[in-house]
Every structure is written in structure tokens, then in C-alpha cells.
Amino acid sequence: MARQRSDDRRRPATAARRRSARPGRRGIGRLKARLAAMMRRVPLGRDGAARVAQRYIFILPTGAGLMLALVLFVTLAGSLNYQNNLGLLFTFILAAAAVVSMHQTWLNLLGLEVWATPGPGVFAGDDAQFTLTLRDPGQRARADLRLRGWLGRVHPVALAAGAQERVTLTVTTERRGHQALGTVPIETEFPLGLFRAWCLIESDARVVVYPRPAPVAPLPPPVAAAGSARAQGDRGEGADDFVGPRGYRPGDSPRRLDWKALARERGLIVKQFGGDRAEELWLDWEQVSAADVETRLSRLARQVLEAAEAHVRYGLRLPGRTLPLDSGEPHRQRCLEALATFGQDPL
Incomplete structure (x- = not known):
């Protein structure tokens, strides 16, 4: 009887914890959705291509970049405390390298041209294919470009100067109608991995999804x-x-x-x-x-x-x-x- 009473006391507490945790998760999901909606998408031009301009590139430090910032802060504080000029020189050189790396990461996406082409129609439940073409309009080689497709699949791409590459993205279909590719993120951490820059490519490519054929359906008489x-x-x-x-x-x-x-x-x-x-x-x-x-x-x-x-x-x-x-x-x-x-x- 004592064990049953203790279990009965624990159950309401556990249920209350679950109820309190659900609004927290919902709040985080809503916050992510609002942040995603606030991010600017690269619009499509008249020719159907999306050109990445300055205002559409987002950049943040990676885990390695944050660790480097902490190391620079410690070395700067130690050098100032002990009046070590060599330590200050080393700190400023590392900081300058980090700033140059951030600029190069931003430049790796600037001016990139992307357009999407839908694949052939598929039946519901099959994977629809889209072809994304990336082109460098200038004379700058672009390395470590990564496209995040459906379900988080990463597709690495490296572009030579003035060249173009094609990447096939697959989207799982569930129902008949038109399946849109939607927004495709392109990111890079080139050259040192200290910063991550990304942009959101808007696409109007759609694939026709046919109804799933029945196993058997006799034809009417001719x-x-x-x-x-x-x-x-x-x-x-x-x-x-x-x-x-x-x-x-x-x-x-x-x-x-x-x-x-x-x-x-x-x-x-x-x-x-x-x-x-x-x-x-x-x-x-x-x-x-x-x-x-x-x-x-x-x-x-x-x-x-x-x-x-x-x-x-x-x-x-x-x-x-x-x-x-x-x-x-x-x-x-x-x-x-x-x-x-x-x-x-x-x-």
C-alpha cells in the first residue's frame, strides 16, 4: 500500500513536468520558425537564376572560431598583464588572420549564381529529383560549398574559376499534386573553418507527382x-x-x-x-x-x-x-x- 501511494504521488508530478516541458519545446520551435521567416531569401531574376548579393549572406563563428576568440582573449589579457610585447604581436597576428578568414568566407558566396530545374514526374511515394546548377560568373575559384538538401543531406561542391557544376537533390513525395523544391541553403566554412557563411536560395521549381497506381485495375472493354x-x-x-x-x-x-x-x-x-x-x-x-x-x-x-x-x-x-x-x-x-x-x- 505504501508503494502504491508513493507511485500515485509521483505520477502527477511526472505528468506536470511533461506538461511544463511541452510549452518549452513549442516555444523553441516557434522561435526557430520566426527566425527562419525573418531571414532574407535570394530572389529569382528574370532568367530564373538566383544571384547571391551582399545583403543575402549571413555569417557566424563556428565552434572553432569561438574557441579561437577565447584563446585570443586569454593571450591578450596575459600579454597586457605581464607587458609581453611578443605575446601581443602573436595575438594581433592571429586576430588579423581571423578577420581575413571571415572576409574570405563571405567572398566565397558573393556573386554565386544558382538556378534549379525540375526532374520528370514521379508517382506518390517515390523520390522526386531536382537539378541545381551553380556557376561562378567571375574568375574566382570557390571551394567547400555545401548544399543542404532534403532531410539534411549535404552535397559538397567545388567550383573552378568561371565554371559551373550540377547537383541532383532528391525530395521524398507523399501525395499527388505539385512538389516544390522550396528553399535550398548553401553554406561554406572556407578557408579555415572559423566562420560559417550561408545564404537561402529561393526556387520555384516544381515536379508533378502522379497518383500511386493501384496494383490491379482492369481496363474497360474497347x-x-x-x-x-x-x-x-x-x-x-x-x-x-x-x-x-x-x-x-x-x-x-x-x-x-x-x-x-x-x-x-x-x-x-x-x-x-x-x-x-x-x-x-x-x-x-x-x-x-x-x-x-x-x-x-x-x-x-x-x-x-x-x-x-x-x-x-x-x-x-x-x-x-x-x-x-x-x-x-x-x-x-x-x-x-x-x-x-x-x-x-x-x-
């Missing part, structure tokens, strides 16, 4: 083209021309199974052949049954991929938008982009 010479009659299954895939039915020949789709865990899919007729395939929002919008978009994305692999003409019908019949890689991207931006405000 419809004969209006101008086909053999538009009447049956579908002509068993002829030579491939018209599209469909779901497996009992009794289908194993020769018609799409083994590649089975290896990709898409289920049993049968290849259909229908002679030399032209077929049209419409992927309709109303014909896809799903409990929510995202699941329906995911199934439509799988149908778009299946239709593109089948090399048939297909169109996409969405509420408020219709993409006409077409084929090829550009049409595939247009359909996936329409699914990615469905229900979202245009940029």
Missing part, C-alpha cells in the same frame, strides 16, 4: 472506332492484332497471359487480339467504382499505364475535363498530370 471498315460483328478475338488487356477468365489459354504484369504483382491479365480493326478505349471516371476520390484516381492511373503499354488509342473522362483519344508518351503524361492535379487549384 469500343470499335467509328470509321473502321470492320466495325461490325464480333471483336474477332484470336486474330493477329493486339487490341488491349483484360482480366483473366476461367478457360483462357495460358499463352495469352501477360506474364510481365503477373511478375509486377498486377494479377492475372490476358492479352486480347482482335484482327486489323481500330479500337478506342475510354477511361471514364464514372465507370470506376471506389470508396473515395484518391482510390478512384489510383485505379485510373493504373488503367492509363495499362492502356499505354497496350499501344491503343485511349481517352480520359474526368468531371469537368475530357482528354480526347490519342496514344504515345506525351498523351500518357497529359493523362497522368490531369489525374495528379484533379481537384486542385491551377498554378
Whole structure:
């Protein structure tokens, strides 16, 4: 009983400590967010490049720089106390070297040109890629440039005089739509590591993130083209021309199974052949049954991929938008982009 009473007394105290600690953490997070918002970003020019000017560079001493400052203070105080001229000379030489180092660290970022280019579209959950190009417009070599990408990954870069380098940054995607690169910090501690200078590069680069395709989404039955010479009659299954895939039915020949789709865990899919007729395939929002919008978009994305692999003409019908019949890689991207931006405000 005594132990239980002592435990009951400790529990409120522990809960109170946790409650008092949460506002402190929240306050630190808010302070960091306000400081980050107050920092100036390097704006983009008309050509899409960000040029680092004087007012956009921030600089602070590193741990080594603070230690050197403490050593200089001690040596200065000792030299003045004992009237040691050699100690004073040594202190002033070290202080002058530190000042020159600070100036060189600042110059390592001044005038740098940076612009970002988005990579190809990806599906939700995959890593989107952005290409950052750094260029030195003058005749100054720049060493120890570090780009901090997504999740704190550091990408070191060294620029020769008048040269340019490209760095690929990866961003993890979570949902469909447009994934922005956002602000990219560039920092340097060149040449002695006593000071850290950094600038924040603003970027408008965006990658289109497609809906994650569903594992299986059977295609609707193809419809004969209006101008086909053999538009009447049956579908002509068993002829030579491939018209599209469909779901497996009992009794289908194993020769018609799409083994590649089975290896990709898409289920049993049968290849259909229908002679030399032209077929049209419409992927309709109303014909896809799903409990929510995202699941329906995911199934439509799988149908778009299946239709593109089948090399048939297909169109996409969405509420408020219709993409006409077409084929090829550009049409595939247009359909996936329409699914990615469905229900979202245009940029």
C-alpha cells in the first residue's frame, strides 16, 4: 500500500513536468520558425537564376572560431598583464588572420549564381529529383560549398574559376499534386573553418507527382472506332492484332497471359487480339467504382499505364475535363498530370 501511494504521488508530478516541458519545446520551435521567416531569401531574376548579393549572406563563428576568440582573449589579457610585447604581436597576428578568414568566407558566396530545374514526374511515394546548377560568373575559384538538401543531406561542391557544376537533390513525395523544391541553403566554412557563411536560395521549381497506381485495375472493354471498315460483328478475338488487356477468365489459354504484369504483382491479365480493326478505349471516371476520390484516381492511373503499354488509342473522362483519344508518351503524361492535379487549384 505504501508503494502504491508513493507511485500515485509521483505520477502527477511526472505528468506536470511533461506538461511544463511541452510549452518549452513549442516555444523553441516557434522561435526557430520566426527566425527562419525573418531571414532574407535570394530572389529569382528574370532568367530564373538566383544571384547571391551582399545583403543575402549571413555569417557566424563556428565552434572553432569561438574557441579561437577565447584563446585570443586569454593571450591578450596575459600579454597586457605581464607587458609581453611578443605575446601581443602573436595575438594581433592571429586576430588579423581571423578577420581575413571571415572576409574570405563571405567572398566565397558573393556573386554565386544558382538556378534549379525540375526532374520528370514521379508517382506518390517515390523520390522526386531536382537539378541545381551553380556557376561562378567571375574568375574566382570557390571551394567547400555545401548544399543542404532534403532531410539534411549535404552535397559538397567545388567550383573552378568561371565554371559551373550540377547537383541532383532528391525530395521524398507523399501525395499527388505539385512538389516544390522550396528553399535550398548553401553554406561554406572556407578557408579555415572559423566562420560559417550561408545564404537561402529561393526556387520555384516544381515536379508533378502522379497518383500511386493501384496494383490491379482492369481496363474497360474497347469500343470499335467509328470509321473502321470492320466495325461490325464480333471483336474477332484470336486474330493477329493486339487490341488491349483484360482480366483473366476461367478457360483462357495460358499463352495469352501477360506474364510481365503477373511478375509486377498486377494479377492475372490476358492479352486480347482482335484482327486489323481500330479500337478506342475510354477511361471514364464514372465507370470506376471506389470508396473515395484518391482510390478512384489510383485505379485510373493504373488503367492509363495499362492502356499505354497496350499501344491503343485511349481517352480520359474526368468531371469537368475530357482528354480526347490519342496514344504515345506525351498523351500518357497529359493523362497522368490531369489525374495528379484533379481537384486542385491551377498554378
